[in-house]
Amino acid sequence: xxxxxxxxxxxxxxxxxxxxxxxxxxxxxxxxxxxxxxxxxxxxxxxxxxxxxxxxxxxxxxxxxxxxxxxxxxxxxxxxxxxxxxxxxxxxxxxxxxxxxxxxxxxxxxxxxxxxxxxxxxxxxxxxxxxxxxxxxxxxxxxxxxxxxxxxxxxxxxxxxxxxxxxxxxxxxxxxxxxxxxxxxxxxxxxxxxxxxxxxxxxxxxxxxxxxxxxxxxxxxxxxxxxxxxxxxxxxxxxxxxxxxxxxxxxxxxxxxxxxxxxxxxxxxxxxxxxxxxxxxxxxxxxxxxxxxxxxxxxxxxxxxxxxxxxxxxxxxxxxxxxxxxxxxxxxxxxxxxxxxxxxxxxxxxxxxxxxxxxxxxxxxxxxxxxxxxxxxxxxxxxxxxxxxxxxxxxxxxxxxxxxxxxxxxxxxxxxxxxxxxxxxxxxxxxxxxxxxxxxxxxxxxxxxxxxxxxxxxxxxxxxxxxxxxxxxxxxxxxxxxxxxxxxxxx
Amino acid sequence: xxxxxxxxxxxxxxxxxxxxxxxxxxxxxxxxxxxxxxxxxxxxxxxxxxxxxxxxxxxxxxxxxxxxxxxxxxxxxxxxxxxxxxxxxxxxxxxxxxxxxxxxxxxxxxxxxxxxxxxxxxxxxxxxxxxxxxxxxxxxxxxxxxxxxxxxxxxxxxxxxxxxxxxxxxxxxxxxxxxxxxxxxxxxxxxxxxxxxxxxxxxxxxxxxxxxxxxxxxxxxxxxxxxx
Numbered sequence: 001x002x003x004x005x006x007x008x009x010x011x012x013x014x015x016x017x018x019x020x021x022x023x024x025x026x027x028x029x030x031x032x033x034x035x036x037x038x039x040x041x042x043x044x045x046x047x048x049x050x051x052x053x054x055x056x057x058x059x060x061x062x063x064x065x066x067x068x069x070x071x072x073x074x075x076x077x078x079x080x081x082x083x084x085x086x087x088x089x090x091x092x093x094x095x096x097x098x099x100x101x102x103x104x105x106x107x108x109x110x111x112x113x114x115x116x117x118x119x120x121x122x123x124x125x126x127x128x129x130x131x132x133x134x135x136x137x138x139x140x141x142x143x144x145x146x147x148x149x150x151x152x153x154x155x156x157x158x159x160x161x162x163x164x165x166x167x168x169x170x171x172x173x174x175x176x177x178x179x180x181x182x183x184x185x186x187x188x189x190x191x192x193x194x195x196x197x198x199x200x201x202x203x204x205x206x207x208x209x210x211x212x213x214x215x216x217x218x219x220x221x222x223x224x225x226x227x228x229x230x231x232x233x234x235x236x237x238x239x240x241x242x243x244x245x246x247x248x249x250x251x252x253x254x255x256x257x258x259x260x261x262x263x264x265x266x267x268x269x270x271x272x273x274x275x276x277x278x279x280x281x282x283x284x285x286x287x288x289x290x291x292x293x294x295x296x297x298x299x300x301x302x303x304x305x306x307x308x309x310x311x312x313x314x315x316x317x318x319x320x321x322x323x324x325x326x327x328x329x330x331x332x333x334x335x336x337x338x339x340x341x342x343x344x345x346x347x348x349x350x351x352x353x354x355x356x357x358x359x360x361x362x363x364x365x366x367x368x369x370x371x372x373x374x375x376x377x378x379x380x381x382x383x384x385x386x387x388x389x390x391x392x393x394x395x396x397x398x399x400x401x402x403x404x405x406x407x408x409x410x411x412x413x414x415x416x417x418x419x420x421x422x423x424x425x426x427x428x429x430x431x432x433x434x435x436x437x438x439x440x441x442x443x444x445x446x447x448x449x450x451x452x453x454x455x456x457x458x459x460x461x462x463x464x465x466x467x468x469x470x471x472x473x474x475x476x477x478x479x480x481x482x483x484x485x486x487x488x489x490x491x
Numbered sequence: 492x493x494x495x496x497x498x499x500x501x502x503x504x505x506x507x508x509x510x511x512x513x514x515x516x517x518x519x520x521x522x523x524x525x526x527x528x529x530x531x532x533x534x535x536x537x538x539x540x541x542x543x544x545x546x547x548x549x550x551x552x553x554x555x556x557x558x559x560x561x562x563x564x565x566x567x568x569x570x571x572x573x574x575x576x577x578x579x580x581x582x583x584x585x586x587x588x589x590x591x592x593x594x595x596x597x598x599x600x601x602x603x604x605x606x607x608x609x610x611x612x613x614x615x616x617x618x619x620x621x622x623x624x625x626x627x628x629x630x631x632x633x634x635x636x637x638x639x640x641x642x643x644x645x646x647x648x649x650x651x652x653x654x655x656x657x658x659x660x661x662x663x664x665x666x667x668x669x670x671x672x673x674x675x676x677x678x679x680x681x682x683x684x685x686x687x688x689x690x691x692x693x694x695x696x697x698x699x700x701x702x703x704x705x706x707x708x709x710x711x712x713x714x715x716x717x718x719x
Contacts, residue, residue: 283513
């Protein structure tokens with residue numbers, strides 16, 4: 001069995017997934033941006049502090065005109081570490097919490113040479129990272145110039161000083177993570193709210209669909225009543241479904257009704273036929289009769305049986321025609337005139353017996369898109385009808401014409417015609433508005449229904465024009481065969 | 492007794508008619524469509540109407556309703572081949588007295604026909620009696636005081652009809668209407684001949700069971716005691 005799934009759940013899950021992915025992206029971008037911004041600010045801060053440290057480098061006022069670090073004047077965070085050296089590598093001073101080996105800050109610089117160059121600005125400052133006492137520090141190295149005794153001749157003595165200044169990155173990272181976690185938590189809240197909102201909205205929004213499903217579930221074999229909810233009809237997406245379902249149901253209902261009527265009619269016809277045979281036999285049985293009477297009775301019974309046989313055969317033909325067992329349309333190809341000649345040949349004895357002449361006009365070699373057997377059956381039925389209703393000594397004319405993309409067969413008789421009030425119903429099965437036509441002449445009331453079935457199958461048309469006591473004209477139009485159509489187009 | 496058969500299947504109607512004529516010896520008229528059937532039924536000369544349901548022009552149910560709307564009490568037997576269209580309940584409620592589904596048994600049809608005619612005349616048993624006169628409608632035999640009397644078919648029919656309507660004046664026209672179908676020529680003196688033969692055969696008896704002639708009005712079956 002196929003596993004069912006919920007459209008609602010799928011939609012919600014899809015939307016939430018998309019949202020989650022975008023939330024992750026936003027968080028990642030936020031992380032990168034925040035890190036960049038915070039470190040930038042941190043770098044400026046470092047430079048400022050390093051500069052102020054540089055400012056604290058004073059003239060040592062000693063004999064060699066050295067410089068010294070006057071730590072008392074600078075206010076720097078106690079957690080920061082620094083080291084100030086002069087050009088000769090002499091240590092001028094370092095932070096009080098600096099316990100690491102001498103020049104550790106300095107050495108780090110060389111180890112991270114690659115990074116160093118990258119981070120170097122236009123001035124002589126360098127940023128790099130270092131680990132001191134297990135803590136990660138970001139450090140800056142700036143080189144400064146102190147001029148001792150600038151008032152002396154020769155501009156004084158130039159003393160180059162290098163300041164290494166580091167501050168723990170912990171705080172920066174904390175700040176970065178704080179802002180990023182804000183983004184992440186907001187995204188999660190939005191995700192949860194969206195999920196709930198979508199579930200509620202979809203539930204509400206799909207109500208017409210559920211109502212439609214409920215309406216459709218009410219339709220059954222016994223009750224064809226389908227009442228689609230108004231909400232479904234008003235919905236742009238569901239309206240086509242509603243219309244399609246209504247069309248389908250009404251079509252099915254009609255077909256079903258037709259089938260049921262046909263089954264009822266068929267049952268009536270067969271039961272009546274059986275009743276005739278049975279009553280004929282029982283009538284014979286009622287008392288002792290002479291051999292002649294038995295003989296006549298048996299003759300009648302045989303006739304009754306033959307009629308029943310005819311009805312059954314016709315019903316089967318009709319069923320076969322309506323089922324569409326005429327083969328593949330691609331194989332349909334019939335020489336119209338040849339088929340008509342064959343049928344007329346079959347009927348010639350009957351026609352001669354009734355003194356009715358059958359005339360055939362028409363062009364040779366017109367082919368129609370129809371199974372030849374069906375075309376013959378169609379012509380046979382129509383000609384039989386014409387023969388049955390033609391008085392002695394009259395004629396029947398059959399004409400075959402080539403139209404633009406169809407072939408037209410006209411069968412006209414000078415018979416008793418069909419009453420106007422009956423005309424609309426002649427193609428119905430067992431149409432018996434006038435039983436004197438079918439019953440007395442031995443028809444089954446199925447012949448024209450078969451004709452209609454054949455014509456419908458090959459997408460043709462059939463029309464009957466009739467005037468009482470003057471005659472009937474049956475016009476059948478069947479699509480031309482492809483080759484004939486092409487030929488016609490070329491001409 | 493005269494019966495109307497409304498059935499569009501000509502062969503079936505012919506068989507029913509032959510059976511009714513040959514068996515109980517009823518007079519039978521046939522109609523091929525509802526319209527003709529209704530027109531014939533309007534004469535009210537039938538003792539039973541056998542009606543098919545699927546009829547051209549007016550269908551069986553329509554004919555049935557029209558007959559009943561006309562206050563016609565004639566017993567009605569419906570022949571149906573498709574019980575699903577008109578349910579049996581609908582038919583019986585519309586005023587049908589009985590129904591038979593096709594294909595039916597001819598013997599059953601005859602039995603039901605006779606039973607319906609009997610009921611229509613207010614008699615439950617197939618044996619009719621008036622005084623010492625006894626008529627068995629099944630065997631079509633007549634006994635008078637235990638002795639069998641041989642009657643011609645027509646004489647029997649007249650006696651049976653009179654037995655169904657004891658002490659009621661039955662006109663010659665009524666006898667003609669109920670005992671002959673349309674295929675017979677109507678001559679009231681035919682009835683006179685048959686009645687006089689009948690009267691001679693059954694005679695008058697001690698308790699006064701005899702056929703009385705009322706000049707210009709008709710005949711009356713007299714019986715001393717209440718027969719039935």
